[in-house]
Amino acid sequence: MLRDESGPYFGEYGGRFVPESLISALDELDAAYTAAKADPVFQAELTHLHATYTGRPSIITEAPRFAEHAGGARIILKREDLNHTGSHKINNVLGQALVAKRLGKTRLIAETGAGQHGVATATAAALFGMECVVYMGEVDTERQSLNVARMRLLGATVIPVTTGSRTLKDAINDALRDWVANVGSTHYLLGTVAGPHPFPVMVRDFHKIIGEEARQQVLDLTGALPDAVTACVGGGSNAMGIFHAFLDDPTVKLYGYEAAGAGHLTDKHAATITRGRPGVLHGARSYLLQDEDGQTIESHSISAGLDYPGVGPEHAWLHDMGRASYLPITDAEAMDALRLLSLTEGIIPAIESAHALAGTMKLGRELGSTATILVNLSGRGDKDMETAGKYFDILDTAALEREVESPVDPSSLGVKE
Amino acid sequence: MSAVADVIAARKSAGSGALVGYLPVGYPNLATSIEAAVALVENGVDVLELGVPYSDPVMDGPVIQRATQEALAAGFRLRHGFEAVAAITARVSAPVLLMTYWNPVVQYGVDRFADDLAAAGGAGLITPDLVPDEAHAWLAASDRTDRDRVFLAAPSSTDARLEQAVRASRGFVYAVSTMGITGARSDVDTAARTLVSRLRMAGATSTCVGLGISTADQVREVLEYADGAIVGSALVAALADGGIPAVAQAAAALSAGLRR
Ligand SMILES: Cc1ncc(COP(=O)(O)O)c(C=O)c1O
Numbered sequence: 001m002l003r004d005e006s007g008p009y010f011g012e013y014g015g016r017f018v019p020e021s022l023i024s025a026l027d028e029l030d031a032a033y034t035a036a037k038a039d040p041v042f043q044a045e046l047t048h049l050h051a052t053y054t055g056r057p058s059i060i061t062e063a064p065r066f067a068e069h070a071g072g073a074r075i076i077l078k079r080e081d082l083n084h085t086g087s088h089k090i091n092n093v094l095g096q097a098l099v100a101k102r103l104g105k106t107r108l109i110a111e112t113g114a115g116q117h118g119v120a121t122a123t124a125a126a127l128f129g130m131e132c133v134v135y136m137g138e139v140d141t142e143r144q145s146l147n148v149a150r151m152r153l154l155g156a157t158v159i160p161v162t163t164g165s166r167t168l169k170d171a172i173n174d175a176l177r178d179w180v181a182n183v184g185s186t187h188y189l190l191g192t193v194a195g196p197h198p199f200p201v202m203v204r205d206f207h208k209i210i211g212e213e214a215r216q217q218v219l220d221l222t223g224a225l226p227d228a229v230t231a232c233v234g235g236g237s238n239a240m241g242i243f244h245a246f247l248d249d250p251t252v253k254l255y256g257y258e259a260a261g262a263g264h265l266t267d268k269h270a271a272t273i274t275r276g277r278p279g280v281l282h283g284a285r286s287y288l289l290q291d292e293d294g295q296t297i298e299s300h301s302i303s304a305g306l307d308y309p310g311v312g313p314e315h316a317w318l319h320d321m322g323r324a325s326y327l328p329i330t331d332a333e334a335m336d337a338l339r340l341l342s343l344t345e346g347i348i349p350a351i352e353s354a355h356a357l358a359g360t361m362k363l364g365r366e367l368g369s370t371a372t373i374l375v376n377l378s379g380r381g382d383k384d385m386e387t388a389g390k391y392f393d394i395l396d397t398a399a400l401e402r403e404v405e406s407p408v409d410p411s412s413l414g415v416k417e
Numbered sequence: 418m419s420a421v422a423d424v425i426a427a428r429k430s431a432g433s434g435a436l437v438g439y440l441p442v443g444y445p446n447l448a449t450s451i452e453a454a455v456a457l458v459e460n461g462v463d464v465l466e467l468g469v470p471y472s473d474p475v476m477d478g479p480v481i482q483r484a485t486q487e488a489l490a491a492g493f494r495l496r497h498g499f500e501a502v503a504a505i506t507a508r509v510s511a512p513v514l515l516m517t518y519w520n521p522v523v524q525y526g527v528d529r530f531a532d533d534l535a536a537a538g539g540a541g542l543i544t545p546d547l548v549p550d551e552a553h554a555w556l557a558a559s560d561r562t563d564r565d566r567v568f569l570a571a572p573s574s575t576d577a578r579l580e581q582a583v584r585a586s587r588g589f590v591y592a593v594s595t596m597g598i599t600g601a602r603s604d605v606d607t608a609a610r611t612l613v614s615r616l617r618m619a620g621a622t623s624t625c626v627g628l629g630i631s632t633a634d635q636v637r638e639v640l641e642y643a644d645g646a647i648v649g650s651a652l653v654a655a656l657a658d659g660g661i662p663a664v665a666q667a668a669a670a671l672s673a674g675l676r677r
Pocket residue numbers: 087088113114115116117191192193232233234235236237238239304305306350352353378379380
């Protein structure tokens with residue numbers, strides 16, 4: 001069974017390519033996670049948190065007006081955007097924070113791209129009374145400034161990373177350096193299915209609830225399994241989360257959509273599997289964007305959460321065996337899909353998730369009107385309003401400036417003070 | 418047979434221990450980095466550790482990161498690493514190890530890397546993000562080409578892992594002290610001392626301590642219990658601040674008192 005694969009290797013991918021200083025921490029984490037997985041008390045605690053805090057199970061929503069633009073296929077959205085903190089990321093964060101608590105760690109560190117994982121980690125740290133430090137590339141602190149403010153409000157320290165490409169990959173480097181130095185007190189709460197073992201397996205396990213719920217929900221709604229399941233792929237956590245329950249359902253096709261930026265044939269993209277080749281980055285062997293010498297190539301995407309030149313090893317394995325297909329979606333295609341879902345269904349998706357929607361529109365036209373497609377709507381678009389506002393030129397910047405100069409009088413809005 | 422182990426043993430029996438000096442290749446440019454490495458040897462460094470600039474150097478602190486990033490921006494290519502080794506070994510007799518993250522070796526081809534390193538006269542590799550567990554290809558290639566392989570040992574490593582590092586290493590075992598990262602110096606010293614004695618119990622005959630050593634006093638202190646002391650950032654900072662004269666002076670200051 002493909003579903004039973006639990007590392008450290010997925011075929012030739014995965015492993016542990018890290019400094020020796022981290023091996024004992026990874027062993028300790030692996031042992032604690034393995035024990036937790038088998039412990040009904042841990043499982044009950046996590047289930048309780050999901051029910052009372054995350055808002056699980058997340059619902060599914062049919063999107064018939066959007067589906068008209070996707071070849072008339074039946075489109076069903078798995079609403080991870082409705083989770084507390086606004087994306088799927090909280091599933092993994094609560095799981096790992098509970099493991100960290102069992103390990104007696106008092107400090108959580110994390111990397112973040114879009115800020116969603118950082119916000120989720122800061123949230124868990126607040127909930128469990130832990131210290132929290134989030135590393136975020138300087139480019140991303142600028143384009144996701146709202147999430148920086150959210151993290152700070154939650155009590156986290158946000159450290160802008162100024163080395164390298166100043167995006168997600170460099171934030172991971174700094175988080176790893178911090179972990180090497182502070183491994184006694186600190187748990188590195190990695191935010192995707194990448195990194196050294198046990199992270200790819202553990203993070204997948206904490207997200208597989210997405211697919212497990214959705215599989216049953218689709219069966220209940222339609223009486224059958226979907227023909228295809230789709231998700232966007234940055235590091236690959238929301239995609240692995242929704243794929244996992246379907247891995248051994250041979251009739252269900254799996255599609256991961258990578259960020260193609262300005263186009264996967266240009267030099268401005270983040271289409272790791274489409275354009276990369278196997279190598280070692282951030283502790284695991286997988287596909288990555290690299291030059292002839294093995295230097296990592298900087299990725300580009302309008303979506304901070306997909307702007308990563310690597311991908312989790314389980315995806316590399318699924319790609320090579322042909323179980324899942326990975327296809328590129330450009331910035332423009334994603335932004336069109338973002339607007340379309342907003343206009344047709346009243347749901348504003350995260351730009352990351354909009355890549356899955358754009359891919360699904362193409363796939364629906366291919367599969368035709370008899371097909372059912374399950375889409376992982378991994379997050380909501382609130383954090384992206386500045387980017388989207390600029391992209392569609394719908395921000396009234398002049399009015400915003402006027403407001404700053406002379407704040408609106410609340411009484412003029414009919415608000416009582 | 419290991420030239421590196423021999424030099425370390427010779428320095429040890431001469432009464433002190435070895436000074437291992439790190440500089441990145443290609444910083445600030447290829448020619449200067451070669452001159453700087455030669456200057457280290459001329460000023461008392463016994464073994465050279467040449468860093469291969471890499472885009473994602475998770476073991477490096479800010480000083481070395483800045484230098485290697487600059488080398489990459491200035492057009493560093495892997496073949497420059499072999500060119501530098503060849504140029505340096507043609508001029509000085511100190512053994513030269515390359516310190517490289519693993520992906521560049523994988524992409525170059527592990528066997529091809531070992532062959533080109535041997536052809537350039539390089540003694541071997543220090544691999545900061547490759548643990549022996551993942552090193553099958555390199556163990557085979559280094560045996561075939563008779564190159565040294567330096568694996569890391571950390572205070573957090575179990576006894577079984579220390580034994581594995583000792584068995585897998587040739588040249589020396591790189592004992593990672595926590596110096597410069599954790600607080601008081603006496604604690605740090607205790608951590609490094611303990612690690613070195615644990616390594617000896619695990620069978621190590623050649624152990625160098627690195628990370629955070631920057632002064633002649635620290636070098637002398639480390640050499641009281643270890644076979645070698647590795648200095649990196651302090652030399653890179655000197656090169657950045659004052660060019661070759663400064664890095665030569667820094668090396669001379671670190672090695673002062675080691676040669677009697
Ligand atoms: C909403 C959303 N979806 C997807 C991603 C991409 O991550 P992954 O591929 O691990 O799901 C992110 C990352 O920040 C995100 O915020």
